[in-house]
Amino acid sequence: MSTELLTALHVQYIQTLGKSSDDLVYHLTAHLRLNAIYWGLTALCIMGRPDALDQDDVVKFVMSCWDEQAGGFGAHPGHDAHIHPTLSGIQILLTYDSLHLLDVPRVVKFILSLQQPSGVFAGDSFGEVDTRFSYIAVNALSLLGCLDQLDIDKTVDYIKQCRNFDGGFGNSIGAESHSAQVFVCVAALAILDRLDVVDSETLGWWLAERQLPNGGLNGRPEKLADVCYSFWVLSALSILNKVPWIDCDNLTAFILSAQDTEKGGIADRPENVADVFHTQFGVAGLSILGYPGLEDIDPVYCMPAKIIDAMGLRKGWKGLERRTALTV
Amino acid sequence: MHGVKRVRQTPEALAAKKLKEQAKIKEYLALEKEVLSKQASNDWSREALNLTTRILQINPEFYTVWNYRRNILLHGIFPGSSPLEINNLLSEDLTMTTAALKMYPKVYWIWNHRRWCLENVPEGPGTETEGDINGWRKTNWDREMFVVDKMLDADSRNFHAWGYRRYVLASMPVARPEAAELAYTTRKIESNFSNFSAWHHRTKLLSSLWGSGKLDYSKSKEEGKHAMYTDPNDQSVWIYHRWLMGEGKTIPTLSVLEREIVIIQELLELLEEQPDRKWCMESLVHYKRLVLRKHSSTIDVPGVTSECRNLLNELRRVDPARRARYEEIGK
Numbered sequence: 115m116s117t118e119l120l121t122a123l124h125v126q127y128i129q130t131l132g133k134s135s136d137d138l139v140y141h142l143t144a145h146l147r148l149n150a151i152y153w154g155l156t157a158l159c160i161m162g163r164p165d166a167l168d169q170d171d172v173v174k175f176v177m178s179c180w181d182e183q184a185g186g187f188g189a190h191p192g193h194d195a196h197i198h199p200t201l202s203g204i205q206i207l208l209t210y211d212s213l214h215l216l217d218v219p220r221v222v223k224f225i226l227s228l229q230q231p232s233g234v235f236a237g238d239s240f241g242e243v244d245t246r247f248s249y250i251a252v253n254a255l256s257l258l259g260c261l262d263q264l265d266i267d268k269t270v271d272y273i274k275q276c277r278n279f280d281g282g283f284g285n286s287i288g289a290e291s292h293s294a295q296v297f298v299c300v301a302a303l304a305i306l307d308r309l310d311v312v313d314s315e316t317l318g319w320w321l322a323e324r325q326l327p328n329g330g331l332n333g334r335p336e337k338l339a340d341v342c343y344s345f346w347v348l349s350a351l352s353i354l355n356k357v358p359w360i361d362c363d364n365l366t367a368f369i370l371s372a373q374d375t376e377k378g379g380i381a382d383r384p385e386n387v388a389d390v391f392h393t394q395f396g397v398a399g400l401s402i403l404g405y406p407g408l409e410d411i412d413p414v415y416c417m418p419a420k421i422i423d424a425m426g427l428r429k430g431w432k433g434l435e436r437r438t439a440l441t442v
Numbered sequence: 443m444h445g446v447k448r449v450r451q452t453p454e455a456l457a458a459k460k461l462k463e464q465a466k467i468k469e470y471l472a473l474e475k476e477v478l479s480k481q482a483s484n485d486w487s488r489e490a491l492n493l494t495t496r497i498l499q500i501n502p503e504f505y506t507v508w509n510y511r512r513n514i515l516l517h518g519i520f521p522g523s524s525p526l527e528i529n530n531l532l533s534e535d536l537t538m539t540t541a542a543l544k545m546y547p548k549v550y551w552i553w554n555h556r557r558w559c560l561e562n563v564p565e566g567p568g569t570e571t572e573g574d575i576n577g578w579r580k581t582n583w584d585r586e587m588f589v590v591d592k593m594l595d596a597d598s599r600n601f602h603a604w605g606y607r608r609y610v611l612a613s614m615p616v617a618r619p620e621a622a623e624l625a626y627t628t629r630k631i632e633s634n635f636s637n638f639s640a641w642h643h644r645t646k647l648l649s650s651l652w653g654s655g656k657l658d659y660s661k662s663k664e665e666g667k668h669a670m671y672t673d674p675n676d677q678s679v680w681i682y683h684r685w686l687m688g689e690g691k692t693i694p695t696l697s698v699l700e701r702e703i704v705i706i707q708e709l710l711e712l713l714e715e716q717p718d719r720k721w722c723m724e725s726l727v728h729y730k731r732l733v734l735r736k737h738s739s740t741i742d743v744p745g746v747t748s749e750c751r752n753l754l755n756e757l758r759r760v761d762p763a764r765r766a767r768y769e770e771i772g773k
Contacts, residue, residue, distance in 0.1 A: 138463045141470055142501050192478045193506040240509060242554045279645065279685045289605050290642040322764050323677060335677045336636035337599065340444070359770075361763035374448065387446040 116375050117367070119400060121161050121407070124393060127378030128154040129166055131390055144190045148179050152202035153394035155209055159418040160401050160409050164209070173212050176203050184239070185220040196238045197228055201250045204257055205417055213258075222260045225251050229265070233272030234286070244285045245276055249298035253415055256305050256427060270308045273299050281316030293324055293333040293346040300350045304414045304429045314354050321347050322359040329364030330383070340382045341372045341392045344399030349413035352402050352431045362403050362434060369396045404434030473497050481510045486518020495538065502542050502549050512558060525564040529578045532559045536582065540589055547593060553602050557609065560586060576615045583614040598630060604639045608646075620647050621656070635669065638678035645685045670709060675718040680725055687729070696737040703729050720761050723753045727771065 131154060134140040143150070151172060158166045178191045179199065186195030187203035200221065207213050228236045228251065235247035248269060255261050275287045276299060282291025283299035296317065303309050324331040324347050330339025331347045344365060351357045371384045372392070379388025380396035401411040410419035414429050422428055451459070477497050480490045494511040497504060515535075520528050536559050542552050563582050568574040587610055593603040611618055624647045630640035651657035669679040687702065688694045694702075703726060710722040730750050733741055754772045758765045 136460055136464070136467070138467050138470070141467055141474070142503075144474075145501075145503050145505055188506065192482070194509050196505065238505075238509070240512065240554070240558065242550065242557075278642070280681055285605065288608050288646055290601070290639055292601060318767070320681075322767050325763055327763075334599070334601075335638040335681060356767075358766040359764060364763065381448070382444050385448055386444075387448050 116370055116373055119161075119370060119397075119405060119407075120373055120375060120378065121163075123375070123378035124373075124380070124397070125158060125161060125163050125166050125378075127374075127388070128158055128390060128393065132167070145193060147190045148176065148187060148199040148202040148206070149189065150390050151175070152205050153390045155206055156411070156417060157390070157394040157397045159209060160397050160411050162407070162409055164418075169210050172206060173210055173215070176206050177215055179203060185217070185224040194238065195224065197225065197235065197247050197250050197254075198237060200225065201254045204254050208257055208421060209418065218258055218260070222255065222258060222263060225254055226263060229269070233265070233268035233270075235269075245273060245283060245295055245302075246285065246298050248273060249302040252302040252305050257415070257425075261306075266306055266308075270303065270306060270311060273302060274311050277311065277313075281313045281318075281320045290334065291320065293321070293331070293343050293350070296321065296350045297346040300353050301414045301416075304353050304431070305427075307429075309353070312354070314356075318351070318354050318356045318359055321351050321354075321356070325360045325365065329361065329366075329368035331360070331365065338383070339368065341369055341380055341399070342382065342395040344369055345395035345402075345413075345416075348399050348402045348433075349416070349431075352413045352433050353429070355430075355432045357402065357432065357434055366400060366403050366405060369399055372396065402433040404436050406437045406439055408436070410436070470497075470500060473500075477507060477510070481506070481513075484517075486514045488519070490514055491519065499542070502546050502552050505551050508551050508555050512555075525566045528562075528564050529566065532563055533582070535559045536585070543589075543593060544596075547597060547600055548602055550602065553606055556586070556606075560613070579615045583610065583616075586610050587614070587618070594630070598634055598637050599639050601639070604643065608643075620651055623647055624651065624657075631669075635673050636676050636678050638681065641678050641682040645682070670706070674709060674713060674721060677721060680721045683725065684728070693736050694732070696733065696740060699729050699733050699737070703733075720757065723757050723760070727753045727757070731771070 131150065155164075155167060155172070158164055176187070179187045179189065179193070181188045181193075181195035184195035186197070186200040188194050188196065189199040193199075204213070204216065204221070207216055225235075228238070228247065230236060230241075230243055232243075233248075234243045234245065235251045236243050237247050252261070252264070252269065255264050272287075273283065276283045276285070276289065276295070278284060278291045280291050282293075283295045284290055284292060285295050289295070300309070300312060300317075303311050323335070324333070324343065326332060326339045328339055330341070331343040332339050333343050333346065347360075348357060348365075351359060369380065372381045372386070373379070374381060374388040377388065379390070380393045381388045382392050397408070398411045398413075398416065401408045402413060410433070411417070412419040412422040412428065413431050413433070415422050415427065419428070473493070473496060477490075477493050480493065491511065491514045494507050494514065497507055498511070515531065519531065523531065536556060539552050539556050539559075542549070546552060560582055563579050565575045565579075567577050574580070590603055590607045590610060593600060594607070597603070611623065624644065627640045627644040627647065630637055631644070648657065670683065673679065687698070706722050706726050706729070710719055710726070713719045713722065727750050730746050730753075734743065734746055734750070751772060754768045757768045761768075
């Protein structure tokens, strides 16, 4: 257990991930590789170490995931294009200021081709639909400066239909509210300047009730806490300007308690195996909570705020003030 | 990675594990290479189909291979097959993915593949004039309902399974009566009051049943009261109660609000000093504020305002994590 963020150890942990080819899990998770690089790189940026990976290697790898037939990124060389790794690829290229390598018109065409008549987006040509994919499309098109090509009303209309009486959002019409879906829907609406769709007071109440006595946040009522919800819930709260509606010190302590103090990385819960996904969302959560020494994460785009600010895309979110030192 | 405990291993044990894994890695990578190269050359043969079965059994998250499998079926195998053979092939895939779901109940790709299978079941065995043209479809969709039941028996909160259940209900060739589905949520809730997924499902069913006039609104009220008394600390019930009160759609009348406020106040008095009182108080503030906002002309505004203030002060004490919210509302 540690009461401090073990930054150096986590940086080392992320650096080692790319060198784990003697590990079976490394190969069994190839379908998440581009996402994993985005999670790792973003966590590194937030920890102030954007230089910790070899930029040329990473950019080269991203470009090798391009699916020429579909016009998007797969998660790994030889894998099919899908909207999720496509966004990760764009985010990595942007972080490394290498977007000029991308065939923007083709990728925009790929993304737009996935919008369904109902307004929701599919993940790929086989058509699984989810509000996650709507967010991904909106985020990517915004980063590429091509939102003007999107049918915004149709996109918003579907998201609106996923809103429940408890203020939350589900992954499709009729589905139960879920913190991760709340993040994607609220962030998409923020990008589209359509937060009028959100019942901010009811949703703020529902989000605040995600906090459990151990400080952690859950995804749905009467479920266990998990570090990744720190980001899903906090990002939405920060977009609604309601981060103080939960006990931030207690949540900070919960995230820190899920660190692997020997090998680095953050797990879903204390004592569990760490992974890069929870490392990223734990660090991102701490950033919103004003943890000292971290860089700001933009909760809308889930990228370093510096990059989003420089592009003039910042929306009106609010995290806690960055603290200068740990208060004991 | 979710819910995997960290285990401390000796360097020797770790080295032994790595060594053992090397053979598996080699085998897996060889299989992966073979499958992806066949895919790249548009090999839509039976042999390729069997290879996808093998690799998907090891790694059901390999979405590219699921895509490839569907392309093999669509372009390589279905064109030369009779409708009966296609139906059999899809049934086999449904059986294969049922087994996979038991091991990996939260893998999106497995659920997706089932949808695709079901949506591709051909017409038959009858024709438009003879027998049942939807016979195969009915059989498959009915069996699907059974599979979802089993998945929700194993984990009654499985998000994927609930979403899939709604999908099956909406797609079945012979619709299941909503009353039967309502009874299903009752059983789920009775076996676990905290199952908000079942409460949520119920809100959708009741809306529809009330809308069509098949069910009387007032009857459903009683269950909310009963549930609050059973476990006043369970937030599922309180969130559901908020829905019952028409929030988001209709504004409850003053008499309805006042009646519910009395019921909750009685419960609050029963609970005395127990920490369980939080949800009673939180809900009272909510409904009293609703009274203030919507019915201010007919009530004692300063009196109700001061009751809300007192409750909020008490909430700050019993639920300090959300203190800032109570303070903001108090303003």
